[in-house]
Amino acid sequence: MDQILSLLSETVPKARTLEELTRPLLSLLSKVTGMESTYLTTINIEEGIQRVEFARNVGNMVIPEGLVVPWADTLCKRALEENRLYTDDVAQCWGDSEAAAALGIKTYVSAPIRGQDGKVLGTVCAASSDQVARQPDAEPLLNLLSGLLSYSLEREQLVEQLHCANAELARLALTDSLTGLSNRRAILESFAHLFALAQREKTCVLVAVIDLDGFKQINDTLGHLAGDQLLCGVAGQLKHGLRSSDILGRTGGDEFVVIALGPTACPADPALEMEHAAQLLQERLTRATIGNYELGGDVGDYSYAGASVGVAAIIPGQMSAEEAIKLADREMYKAKQRRRLQSAG
Numbered sequence: 001m002d003q004i005l006s007l008l009s010e011t012v013p014k015a016r017t018l019e020e021l022t023r024p025l026l027s028l029l030s031k032v033t034g035m036e037s038t039y040l041t042t043i044n045i046e047e048g049i050q051r052v053e054f055a056r057n058v059g060n061m062v063i064p065e066g067l068v069v070p071w072a073d074t075l076c077k078r079a080l081e082e083n084r085l086y087t088d089d090v091a092q093c094w095g096d097s098e099a100a101a102a103l104g105i106k107t108y109v110s111a112p113i114r115g116q117d118g119k120v121l122g123t124v125c126a127a128s129s130d131q132v133a134r135q136p137d138a139e140p141l142l143n144l145l146s147g148l149l150s151y152s153l154e155r156e157q158l159v160e161q162l163h164c165a166n167a168e169l170a171r172l173a174l175t176d177s178l179t180g181l182s183n184r185r186a187i188l189e190s191f192a193h194l195f196a197l198a199q200r201e202k203t204c205v206l207v208a209v210i211d212l213d214g215f216k217q218i219n220d221t222l223g224h225l226a227g228d229q230l231l232c233g234v235a236g237q238l239k240h241g242l243r244s245s246d247i248l249g250r251t252g253g254d255e256f257v258v259i260a261l262g263p264t265a266c267p268a269d270p271a272l273e274m275e276h277a278a279q280l281l282q283e284r285l286t287r288a289t290i291g292n293y294e295l296g297g298d299v300g301d302y303s304y305a306g307a308s309v310g311v312a313a314i315i316p317g318q319m320s321a322e323e324a325i326k327l328a329d330r331e332m333y334k335a336k337q338r339r340r341l342q343s344a345g
Contacts, residue, residue, distance in 0.1 A: 018149075018156045019054060025124075025145050026056040033109060033138045035126035037063040040113075040149065042122040042157070043071060050074050053122070061104050061129040069099040075108050076123045085110055085139060088131045107132040111142035115154045122153055178228060179235040182249035187257050190247045191321035194259055198316045204262035204274050206281050208311045209328040210238070210289065213339065215254035222302075226295040227254075230304065233293040241288035257325060258285060262313060274313035282311040282335070308336035 026038040036059030043050050052067040071077055078094045079085050086109040087093045090100050100108070110125040124145050126138070174186035182190065191205075198205045212234065219227040231254065238248055238256060246260040262277050290306035310332025314324045 018152045021152050022054045022149065023056070025148070026054060029124070029126055029138075029141060029145060030056055030058060032141050033126040033135055034132050035107065035109070035128040036061045036130070037128065038124075038126045039063045039065075040122060040124050040153075041076065042153070043076070043120055045071065045120070048072065050076060050123075059128065059130075061127070063103065063127065073097055073099045075100050075105065075127075076110055076112075076125065079108070079110055080112055080120070085142070086134055088134070103127070104129040106130060109134075109138055109142065111139070111146040113146045113150050113153055115150065121150065121157065124149060176250040179232055179250050181235055181239075181256075182247065184249065184251040184257075187247065187249040187251060187259065188321050190249075190259060191324070194247065194261060195316040195321075198261055201261065204277070204313045204315055205324070206258075206260045206262050206278055206311055206313055207324045207328040208258040208260075208281055208285055208309055209325065209332040210234075210256040210258070210285055210307045210309050211332050211336065212254035212289070212307045213305070213336065218302075222295065222299050223297070225297060226299045226302070229295040230293050230302070233295075234289050234304075234307070237288045237291065238285065241284055251325075256307075257328075278311040278313045282309045285309045285311075308332050308339055310335050 022040050026040065029035075029038040037055060037057045039055035040053050041050050042053055048071045049068050050071045052063055052065055055063045055065050057063060075090065075094055075097055078097065084093065088107045090097070090105050090108050094100060105127045107128045107130065108125070109127075110123045112120050113122040113124060115121050124142060126142075174183060174189070175181070176183045194205050212230070215227060215230070218230060231250070235248075235250065235256070238258070242248055242258065243260070246258060248256065248258050251257050258281070260281065263273060286306055286309045289304070289309075291304060293302050293304055294300065295302045310328050310330065312324060312328040312331055314327070319327070
């Protein structure tokens with residue numbers, strides 16, 4: 001045991017990651033137990049799975065890294081529940097484990113890795129397809145290793161959870177919570193990419209502002225839930241009518257913005273071509289908003305006459321993203337005025 005402690009004192013301080021700590025410990029465990037495979041697992045009780053994170057295999061039996069098995073089928077779960085951490089006859093003790101049978105495990109020894117709150121985070125294990133005698137140092141070593149690994153494993157899992165949480169926060173910061181579309185911030189950030197792409201392609205950027213006519217009246221007369229349903233329905237219709245490269249977002253209230261790359265051809269009259277491309281996008285987006293929408297509750301099916309759409313064709317470098325949206329917004333108000341005049345006439 002003194003030799004083991006000496007080796008640990010050399011190994012542990014040098015480890016900077018869970019993997020750097022685990023691999024030499026698995027090698028040490030292999031020497032002490034005489035087993036073919038030694039491995040570290042993590043356990044997700046909520047998802048009901050166990051995963052082999054790191055493994056060392058020196059014999060015919062191979063425990064592959066990345067292997068995921070149902071937690072309910074594992075030897076680790078059975079060993080914990082029965083407090084039987086060693087057996088040299090797995091088939092007799094736990095013959096109902098399909099995973100153990102598939103891997104050909106005959107001798108097995110393990111120790112749980114617990115967090116500070118006592119929750120089982122994983123296990124450190126040794127297994128063999130042969131009958132291997134119980135080594136006196138094996139279980140004390142396993143308990144020592146599980147203690148050493150617990151802090152590092154818990155820390156790594158917390159860091160991973162933090163990364164996931166930060167990624168989710170970043171996503172939410174750029175997403176409209178109602179429709180799932182890009183929000184105003186995300187749309188503004190997308191302009192830089194599209195402007196750069198348009199410069200390379202020597203084309204324009206089309207910027208559309210879409211305003212839902214009569215939306216306030218729908219909210220006031222049919223209720224805010226119906227208004228939310230209409231917003232989601234229009235968002236879906238607009239997404240369906242756009243190209244995969246087009247960018248759609250909701251910038252607030254009943255207003256949506258679309259930015260798209262203009263035609264890449266080299267026409268004889270670029271200004272006329274830009275005007276034509278803007279007109280086509282305006283017509284396409286207007287048609288996409290017209291239709292019947294299921295607003296739920298007592299409202300049911302609602303026939304909507306469509307939104308006012310304004311489109312501006314922008315040459316990259318001539319104005320900022322905010323200025324481009326304002327220009328498209330002015331075009332939208334012109335379209336709204338025309339629709340009002342048509343309705344009045």
